[in-house]
Amino acid sequence: MSSAGRVSAYRARMRAAGLRPVQVWVPDVRSDSFAAQARTQAARIADAAAHSDDMQFVEAISSSWDE
Incomplete structure (x- = not known):
């Protein structure tokens, strides 16, 4: 099988698995x-x-994740 054929088959398998190329x-x-x-x-x-x-100001007005 040529490299183009292997790539085509691979892409077909990936699409069949519900994936798409990005x-x-x-x-x-x-x-x-x-x-x-x-x-x-x-x-x-x-x-x-x-x-x-500046960072002290941001920290002063921010709430922690625990609150």
């Missing part, structure tokens, strides 16, 4: 723009300590 697009982690964005976001997270009063 295509998912994700960021290319190898790109320069991804690395730049990751550095920017990491710097913002590192800088979050300077804005800790």
Whole structure:
């Protein structure tokens, strides 16, 4: 059986099992723009300590899961 035939049979079995194919697009982690964005976001997270009063406010107005 050719590889195309095996793929076709596999997909037919999956569909018969009630599944369907889904295509998912994700960021290319190898790109320069991804690395730049990751550095920017990491710097913002590192800088979050300077804005800790924001998190204290959020925690003060939030209820715990136990309540």
